[in-house]
Amino acid sequence: MVTDVRTTDLAMVKPRGTARTRGERVFGAVNATLLVLLCVGMLYPFITVLAQSFSSSGAIKAGQVNFLPVGFNLDTYAAVMSNDMFWRNYGNTVLYTVVGTAIAMTLTTTYAFVLSKPHLKGRKVLIGIAVFTMFFNGGLVPNYVLISALEMKNTMWAIVLPGAISVFNLLVMKAFFENLPKELEEAAQIDGLGWYGIFGRIVLPLSKAVIATMVLFYSVAFWNDWFAAFLYLDKSELFPITLFLRNLIAGASTTASEGAAAAGSTTAQVSANIQAVTMILTVIPILTIYPFVQRYFVSGVMLGSVKG
């Protein structure tokens, strides 16, 4: 992302049509080559997985699949898609992501708005409380015991509530709100809007960029998160797709002991093409959303970054 921002900035600095010096041309060439290489480096694993998802498992095991599928077939897609648990877990992920993002956005925007008002009494304490959690937390077992005691185990709330406010997102948003012209709010107040009105009708509509960015941050985080589900859920019909996927591909990663390795040799039977198909199906939604949110993303993150 950072690289993208830099290149766009450079492009904007230089007006079009100006003759380029030799140094600039060399720089451009080197820059382009490096970025293309970087791009290939990043795309290669993805393309391989994509190719594997259409290949036969034998060809994958024999190490024949690189860029193009070998033994092209769609059977694996059909097989994975006919698995009930796959769809149930997929549905769970969508549910957790939507509910989680909604809750997270509500809490983060309101909290950030309040914190952005310098005249708020106890503002520093409120910020302190949030920032404190950035550096310290209770630890794994205490957290687990807490969630258990709140009887949130084996419910969606164990997944969506603990991560609802990300302090990083909160601070970015606070900085954004602080940069909105104060005069707008004053004008709105004169016209009779209360704080909720100002927040809902003035501030939020003006913050589309940062909101889109935060929605993206939160939804990607919820979509990718397997750890909370791993900790707090004991029923496979409640698992998100990431846990399903992790079980499928990371299953055999412990070989510290013979017992584990022996158990792992059973999982090795989850053939590479099934793993590939599940990975592809899992990333597709995020991949398709990304390009549309991208333009907000860049401007959203940059906003508020100049004025500290």
Add this chain to the structure above:
Amino acid sequence: MSSVFGRTPSGATRRRVIGFSLAAGGAAALAACSDDGGTEIDVEAQSKGAMENFAADMQFTATEPFTLSVLWTDWPDLPITDQWQFFKEVEKRTNVKMEVTNIPFSDATEKRSLLISAGDAPTVIPLVYTGDESSFVSSGAILPMSDYVEHMPNFQKYVEEWDLGDMVNNLKQADGKYYMLPGLQEVSVPVFTVVIRKDVFEEVGAGVPQTWDEMRAALVKIKEKYPDSKPLADGFEGASMLNYASHAWGARAGWGFGNGMVDDGSGKLEYTAVTEGYKQMVEFFRGLVEDGLLDTDSMTAANDGSGGGSVTEKVAGNLVFAASGSPGTAIEFQQALNETVGEGNHEVVVIPPPGGPAGQIVEPRNFWNGFMLNAEIADSENFVAILQFLDWLYYNQEARELIRWGVLDETYTKDASGKITLKPEFSLNAYNINPGAPTDIQRDLGWSNAVFADSSESRALKESYNSPTFVEYVEAVLSSRTPRDPNPPAPLDEAELESSSLMATPLKDTVDTNTLKFILGERDIAEWDDYVGELEAQGLQQYVDLINTARERFEEENS
């Protein structure tokens, strides 16, 4: 972006973070609630549902139905469903309803630790391998099983019948009790051994090697024929090969390193990594590397856990002809070779681990995964019934056959000689039995599930579902190899356990690093004495004394 949740600084090290926090948190959380050791059970009050005259080889049926919570590891390729006939049939026969807590296989051990540490574990914790239990013992969270085996007649019967008493003694912790009950195997056959391309070994005129010297000679011949190859490999960072090879030199290494102690011949324990046998073993493998016979990449590369991965690719590409693996690995090699060499043009077999200077000795493998129980169950009114049920489930031969094959005359038949045949409308694809039949007894019905099925097995049961080549392997091991005698037990008490692990970890690190360096030629074997000196500087003698004191104490207390 995962840092949005701010739990750990980096996603990559999460597993390690879990491990550390579990160890730390668990120890701290549980220090407070250790058991007072009250192991008396009130047989009258706690026998609800129990059978009065329960004996070995008898069907267990609870006199009053009850529910039992079980930790269930979910294998990704075998998603559990409550529709499985397994649950229904067991309930029908025993009046016990199993209620499962699912944990994904990928992180099963971490989640298990978490549940036990948080006091949230289900009653029955299956899939416990020997040694897994020791970290939970001091917390009092798990039940000392040895106090209750009197209620488990099947267990007692087969321990005696299969002569496993000494090995059971080795399970004892410092308090003289054991906390897990292992699965009992009638025959001792190493699971991991060498998988070879038999056709190639025969093609070069080498045959199946019986000793490591023969193995070396065969590899030399193969190397002549296939100069580009490095014919021997290990896809488990060397840990598997060193494990099964070490017994041939009377040492312990790799996965089997354990606390690093071996019997010195006089009934005392010595540190294996400084023995002459260990040195010879290292020199042998150094020789293989020097002559280009051992694939060094596979010894150092991180593995994907299946032992396949890059090794499978090399096998498929005729670059490797012998590698560590289980019968499952052999099937993987076959599938890969079918793609490259073609079906019928290769023969992959598992062979008994080659012998060496210490004789044709293999590791004793009479224990497989078993179970431990949540300590809270000791207060349950169903306690005796639960013990009887588990005794039946884990050790009754009829139950074992049920769990493997399903319902007699419904899914399988058994003739007068005891030969088991799966009915044609059922398949067991994991073992290639009746492939293509509409109903898979494992996937669709829950029989042969990995949680319970592999645990305890008689020889006949083991051979009933495995391929003929595996049956040959079992026969070859039993007829030509002797299981190694177990070490004299030396269980440590809590304080000793702590100081021993402080000493043992750096020692083992030094051993592991230098073993690999010697083998790969990064360190000259002439520096062996320096290496021994380094270990001594790290407190080797102190450690050995600690273990030997524990051994003597145990010997006195139990003689």
